[in-house]
Amino acid sequence: VRKMTSHGCEGVHPLWQSELSVSGGTRQSPINIQWRDSVYDPHLKPLKIHYDPTTCLYIWNNGYSFQVEFDDSADKSVIMGGPLENHYRLKQFHFHWGAINEWGSEHMVDSKVYPAELHLVHWNPVTSTSFEEAIMENNGLVVIGVFLKLGAHHAGLQKLVDALPAVKHKDTIVEFDVFDPSCLMPSCPDYWTYDGSLTTPPLTESVTWIIKKTPIEVDQNQLEEFRMLLFTSAGEEEKRMVDNFRPLQPLMNRTVRSSFR
Numbered sequence: 001v002r003k004m005t006s007h008g009c010e011g012v013h014p015l016w017q018s019e020l021s022v023s024g025g026t027r028q029s030p031i032n033i034q035w036r037d038s039v040y041d042p043h044l045k046p047l048k049i050h051y052d053p054t055t056c057l058y059i060w061n062n063g064y065s066f067q068v069e070f071d072d073s074a075d076k077s078v079i080m081g082g083p084l085e086n087h088y089r090l091k092q093f094h095f096h097w098g099a100i101n102e103w104g105s106e107h108m109v110d111s112k113v114y115p116a117e118l119h120l121v122h123w124n125p126v127t128s129t130s131f132e133e134a135i136m137e138n139n140g141l142v143v144i145g146v147f148l149k150l151g152a153h154h155a156g157l158q159k160l161v162d163a164l165p166a167v168k169h170k171d172t173i174v175e176f177d178v179f180d181p182s183c184l185m186p187s188c189p190d191y192w193t194y195d196g197s198l199t200t201p202p203l204t205e206s207v208t209w210i211i212k213k214t215p216i217e218v219d220q221n222q223l224e225e226f227r228m229l230l231f232t233s234a235g236e237e238e239k240r241m242v243d244n245f246r247p248l249q250p251l252m253n254r255t256v257r258s259s260f261r
């Protein structure tokens, strides 16, 4: 399998990464999904998700987002089916959001932007021996993207939100056990899928993206809790963690497939 080289500009904050569009990148993410240009693929299977809540380990603030990490030492929390040839292990999930409700998601649908977007990051244990290795492998990763829209209170998300004050500053961590991320999945099975990249460094083009068509609803207070996190470490001048999304990247020679007519 062709090894990847991360041709990002390491060290540059991801928000400016997109201006220096990754040199030689032909499959960068995020993109604007034009519904009418997506192609229905009848061979796409339903996505199968089996998450084991006891594999949840902790939440931490990594200076880009807050991230929930999972024990990926066995095939306990896995996805399969959909466009995938084998199973992939859940490694972590995190979010991207805006300073206000008018923007925040990374992907868009017909130029519609959502206030936030959830990413569940999985890696291929058949072709890689670790997550770190899978980042550099062609199609080593699968990221499921779920849009968040302003609406009803999300009871499942609230358990996460209640833990956020404990990870307000960069490089803080709090134990977070027994959480089932399936509760953050919309019930509608429809999705788009396309070949893309990580949206923060190393921006490697190793991701099969699965973007759920239907958003989940969260309420204003829950979004505002996201916006109270900080990019900065304790003791530094405070910078609110908002607008941690990468702007759109060119579609180039790619087709987005849909699992639905």
Ligand SMILES: Cc1ccnc(S(N)(=O)=O)n1
Pocket: 119, 121, 143, 197, 198, 199, 200, 201, 202, 203
């Ligand atoms: C694991 C990882 C690293 C960087 N970026 C992403 S993302 N935002 O594409 O899901 N995931």
Ligand SMILES: [Zn+2]
Pocket: 094, 095, 096, 119, 199
């Ligand atoms: Zn992400």
